[in-house]
Amino acid sequence: MAVTTAGAAAGRGRAGAGNPMALGARRAFANLALSVREALTQVDPSEVRAVTVGLAGLGMLHDPAVRAAFQEALRGCGLTVAPRAVGDATAAFAAGTAMPSGTVLISGTGAIAAKIIDRQPVELADGYGWLLGDEGSAFWLGRAAARLAIRQAEGETGPLSRAVVRHLLAPAAGGNGLAAGEELATSPGQKGAGEITTGREPAPPSTREQMGTTDQEPVISVPWEQNGTTGREPASPSAREQNGTTGRESALLDGGPRNGTTGLEIAVPVVPGRRLADLLATAVQARPPIALAELAPLVSEAAAAGDPAAGAIVAEAAARLVETVSRVRSPGDRTPIVLAGSVLTSEGPVRRAVQDLLLRRWDAPVTVAGDGAGAAAWLAAGSFLDPREAAELHHRFVHPS
Template sequence: MDDVKVVLGVDAGGTSTRAMVASPDGLRAARASGPGGNPSARGVEAACAAIAGAVTRALEAYGGGPEIAAAVLGVAGHEPFLTGAGREALLRALPVAGARLQVVGDVPVAFAAGTPEPSGTVLISGTGAVAAAIEDREAVAIADGLGWLLGDRGSGYWLGRRAAESVVRRLAGGEPDTPLTHLIVTAVLGHGPQKHGPQKHGLQKHGPREHGPREHGPQERGPREHGPHEEGRSLANAVIRSLQSAPPAAVAALAPHVGTAASQGDPVATEIVTEAAALLAETVAAVRRPGDTTPIVLAGSVLTTPGPVREAVHDLLSRRWRAPIATAGSGAGAAAWLAARTLLGPAATPAHPLLVTSGADE
C-alpha cells in the first residue's frame, strides 16, 4: 500500500472527541482532540463540527497530505449518523471521499481498545455505565446504559450523586464529617467545612453562638443548643443548591473524590466503592454467560483510572469468571485499528498494541 495512505479512527463522546491518523501497520500515528462529538448531547451540527475539527488537526499533525483509505468512527449517541441527513452531514464535513467508512457506536470501539479478540464482554463506566456482550466485534446484548436519571448504576454520575447524598445527609444530621465530607464540600463550594468554624473535621464541635443569625437565615429559628446542627444544615443546603443547578457531568466530576477518600480509609467512601463495584459486576453478569472465558475489557474513566473502584471491580469479576481482564487503551487508536483491519484483515493484528497504546487517550 502506498505509504501516504492512512487509516482514520475517531472516538467521539459527550465530553471530548479524539481522532487518530495512522499508517495501517501502526508504526506511525498522529492524534488530535476536540470538543464532544455526541450528536444526542450536542446536536448533529455541533457533533459534525467537533469530529471534523479533530480529524483535520490529526491529518495536519501526520503531515504530508495523506489520503484516508479507511475510517472507523465510534460515536456515542450515534444513531443520527447512521442514516439520513446526519450521515450525509458528517460525510460532507470529513475528507473521506473514496474511503472505506464505518460509523459505529462507542461500545465496540471500547472493547477493541482492550483486546484484539473478536468476542468477549466490555464494561464501561464513565459519566454513564453500560455492559455489552461482543460477538465478532459487534454488540449483541446490552445491559444498563439507561441514563443518569433511571440507570447507569456504578457510573461516575452514580458515584458522585451517592457521595453528595451521603455528605449532605451527614451534614444535615449533625454527624461527624469524614474525609469525603471535606473533599465533596470543597469541590462543590470551593472551600471545605473548616471555613465555617475553627475545626477542619467534626462540625459537631462548634458552639451554639459561634455565628450570628444573619449568617444562617431561616436556621436561626432552631434551638440555640443545636448550633452545630444548624451549621451543618446550612452547609448541606449550600451544597444542595449548587448541585441542583449543575449538569450531570458536574455531578460525575465528584466521582474521583470517592476513590481518594476510600484510599484514606474513609468508611463512607469505602461503602460507596463496594456498592458501585457490586452493581457494575451485576451489570456484567446480565450479559455474560457463566463459564465464559472470553476477555473482559474495562473501559471509561472510572475503570481506566487506577484506584479503589477499578480494584474492587477487577476483584469481583476475576473471582466470578476465569477470564483475562484488560483495561482499555485509546479509543481513537482502537478505531484506527478497526479501520486497518478493513484493509489488511488478520494481518493488522500486530498493529493493535501499537495503535491502542501509542495513542493512549489523555
C-alpha cells in the same frame, strides 16, 4: 488518529465531544471534523485508504439527515474514502483486546455493558442515562458522595464529606462558598454537628438580640400588593426599627421592601445544624445534574486513604457494575472482559474492586482498554491485514509510544 498499516502514528487530533445525541449533529460532527483535520496536518487526505469512527450515539445515523451531516463533515476534510462508523462499545472493546468476541464494561460519566460477537454488540445492559440508570458510573459515584455529605452535615463528617464540601462550596470552584473565616465543625467537642463556625467567640445575648438572631422564629415579609400597593399605610420608621430588633429577620420575597411596605409575615423556623446541608443542596441543584460526576475522583481518593464511607460507596459501585455485566454474559463464558471509560481505565479502588469481583465470577482474562482512537485506526487497518498480522500489531495501535 492517523496511523500507517504498520501501526506507526502519523498524526493525532483533539476536539470537543462528538456525541450527536448529546450535542446535536451539527456541533458533534463539527468537532469530529476539527479533530480529523488536525490529525491529517502532516498527511495528504487523498492517501487515506480507510476510515473508522468510533461514535457514541451511533443510532442517530439511522436518521437520513444526521447521516448526511456525518458524511458531509468528513468529506469536508478532503477524505476520498467512505467512512465506517462503529459504536463506542465496539471501539472500546477493540481497545482492550484483539479477540473478536467477549464483553466490554464501560464506566465513565455513564455506564453500560455490551456483549460483543465478531466485533459487533449483540446485547446491551444499562446505558440508560443518569436519571434511569448508569449505575456505578462517575455520576453515580458523585451523587453518592454528595448524598453522604448532606447526611453527615447533621453529624460528624468524614474525609470524603469534607472533600465534597470544599469542592462544592469553595469560592474558587464557583460554589456558594463559606463566608471569610468560616469553617465546618467536624470533630467531637466542636460546635454543634453540621454547623458552621467562624472561630470567633459568640456575641453576648444582648448583642445577638440586637442582630435579630435570638431563638425566636425569623419571618419573611411578603408584600400583599394590589396595583403596586399593599393597601396599607407604610409602617413608621420606629415601628420598622422595633420589628428589626425583636429577634426576627424580615425580607420581601419579590426582591426587598419598597415604599415602606411591610407585607404579610410568614414564620420560617430555624433548624439547628441545617445550614450546611442547605448550602450543599443549593450548590448541587444550581449546576447541571451530570456535573456530579466531578465528585467521583474524590470518592476514589478518600477510599484509597481509608475512609470507610468512601470504601462502602466504591464497593457498591463495583457490585452494580459487575451485576450489569452479568446481564449480558453467561456464567461459563471464558471470552475476554474489557474495562473502559474513565472510572475503569484509571488506576484506583473502583477498578481494583471490579477486577476482583469479575475474576471471582468468571475464569476469563480481564483487560483495561488502551487508546480508543488507536483502536478505531486498528479496525480500519484490519481490512488490509490478515488476522495474524492484525493481532500482532494490536498492541502498537492501542498503546502508541
